[in-house]
Amino acid sequence: MARRIGSRYTAHQILGRGSAGTVWLGEGPDGPVAIKLLREDLSSDQELVGRFVQERTALLGLEHPHVVSVRDLVVDGNDLALVMDLVRGTDLRTRLDRERRLAPEAAVAIVADVADGLAAAHAAGVVHRDVKPENVLLDMQGPLGPGGSHRALLTDFGVAKLIDTPRRTRATKIIGTPDYLAPEIVEGLPPRASVDIYALATVLYELLAGFTPFGGGHPGAVLRRHVTETVVPLPGIPDELWQLLVQCLAKAPASRLRASELGARLRELLPMLAGMPPLEVDEPDTEAEEEAGEDAPVPAPAAGEPVRRRGAVPLVPGAKPSDSNRDTHTSMRVPAPDELAGGARGTARAPRAAGAPRPGSARNRAVARRRRLTLAVAAVLLAAAGVGTWLATAEDDATPPRDTRHSAPATP
Numbered sequence: 001m002a003r004r005i006g007s008r009y010t011a012h013q014i015l016g017r018g019s020a021g022t023v024w025l026g027e028g029p030d031g032p033v034a035i036k037l038l039r040e041d042l043s044s045d046q047e048l049v050g051r052f053v054q055e056r057t058a059l060l061g062l063e064h065p066h067v068v069s070v071r072d073l074v075v076d077g078n079d080l081a082l083v084m085d086l087v088r089g090t091d092l093r094t095r096l097d098r099e100r101r102l103a104p105e106a107a108v109a110i111v112a113d114v115a116d117g118l119a120a121a122h123a124a125g126v127v128h129r130d131v132k133p134e135n136v137l138l139d140m141q142g143p144l145g146p147g148g149s150h151r152a153l154l155t156d157f158g159v160a161k162l163i164d165t166p167r168r169t170r171a172t173k174i175i176g177t178p179d180y181l182a183p184e185i186v187e188g189l190p191p192r193a194s195v196d197i198y199a200l201a202t203v204l205y206e207l208l209a210g211f212t213p214f215g216g217g218h219p220g221a222v223l224r225r226h227v228t229e230t231v232v233p234l235p236g237i238p239d240e241l242w243q244l245l246v247q248c249l250a251k252a253p254a255s256r257l258r259a260s261e262l263g264a265r266l267r268e269l270l271p272m273l274a275g276m277p278p279l280e281v282d283e284p285d286t287e288a289e290e291e292a293g294e295d296a297p298v299p300a301p302a303a304g305e306p307v308r309r310r311g312a313v314p315l316v317p318g319a320k321p322s323d324s325n326r327d328t329h330t331s332m333r334v335p336a337p338d339e340l341a342g343g344a345r346g347t348a349r350a351p352r353a354a355g356a357p358r359p360g361s362a363r364n365r366a367v368a369r370r371r372r373l374t375l376a377v378a379a380v381l382l383a384a385a386g387v388g389t390w391l392a393t394a395e396d397d398a399t400p401p402r403d404t405r406h407s408a409p410a411t412p
């Protein structure tokens with residue numbers, strides 16, 4: 001089902017779908033290409049057309065081994081398409097879904113590649129604004145790097161903006177993917193290069209842990225955690241790597257490393273990480289996520305938007321969940337200060353060493369209830385023996401810790 005795109009390109013086969021359109025494997029005058037074709041029903045939307053134009057414009061002249069270059073923009077009747085370098089491989093989300101967690105060496109090698117790509121973009125004045133595993137492509141035709149990892153390339157600069165150009169997005173809207181949004185974006189500040197560092201550090205954490213540090217539950221709850229909670233250490237992570245992560249997840253943008261420095265520091269760690277197996281981290285407590293979605297006061301998504309896992313609603317107006325391969329974006333209003341001041345409720349998915357008890361889980365609460373019941377019965381039986389004081393203390397000890405182990409409030 002070949003399809004002509006403009007006068008120079010032919011689209012042969014669908015590679016994948018995003019919220020704004022479909023990516024095709026195509027052919028151009030210089031060989032195979034990837035063609036991102038805007039959905040027909042959207043190509044008449046001037047705002048989206050502008051976004052497409054921006055995606056290419058932002059990348060003009062940006063050539064780097066770790067960035068997917070945009071080669072051409074085609075406007076032809078109802079067709080609006082971006083022509084990109086073809087990357088033969090898969091995206092990082094697909095690999096992560098398959099492997100659940102990556103060995104630290106492979107994770108660090110991939111993230112170092114992306115940091116190098118970001119360094120080039122930042123030097124050209126471009127902020128990506130949507131760094132996430134979906135937007136990292138792995139070139140499976142090239143040689144393997146450290147830890148058996150493939151060369152990683154950053155793609156989809158669809159929401160990228162030239163630094164310091166007038167903002168096209170209204171100040172009251174957040175555009176991006178909740179799990180990876182830097183706190184200053186949530187607070188309504190203009191995005192600088194450091195938001196990409198925060199997002200990339202979130203990706204690194206996710207590759208190591210199998211889940212993001214502040215994800216889970218309602219998108220509004222996720223946004224608030226970025227502002228109010230600090231990241232909890234991953235069991236077994238080498239200290240040098242953890243320190244880098246903490247620095248790049250700093251709430252204060254100025255405290256984060258620059259992309260070029262992050263890339264260099266990560267590469268320095270590679271020899272130390274060689275041969276290290278994936279960290280043993282248990283799945284997060286999904287029950288806590290659900291509870292968070294139910295009772296946390298959060299900014300409302302736009303009318304009609306469903307609350308979905310990974311906190312995603314379509315970025316593109318009119319896009320339905322089925323329009324995309326995955327749940328990826330949000331377009332929400334910036335939370336008001338009092339909503340953010342609600343504070344950490346300890347609902348973030350939290351790392352737990354494999355086999356360690358799960359604070360706050362149904363199983364754990366049931367165990368705690370049973371222990372309290374046993375102690376209460378014992379109290380009745382032993383009251384006459386005058387050991388009530390001991391029991392009161394014991395019951396306090398048996399109460400599972402509130403979720404404070406999951407998430408420490410951020411230090412100001």
Ligand SMILES: Nc1ncnc2c1ncn2[C@@H]1O[C@H](COP(=O)(O)OP(=O)(O)OP(=O)(O)O)[C@@H](O)[C@H]1O
Nearest residue numbers: 015016017018019023034084085086087134156328
């Ligand atoms: N340059 C490329 N070469 C090869 N495959 C690509 C290329 N760009 C995108 N793809 C494939 O197409 C899929 C869809 O990409 P697209 O950028 O449209 O969506 P996304 O980033 O997954 O989601 P969204 O745009 O909603 O954030 C990707 O997951 C990837 O598998």
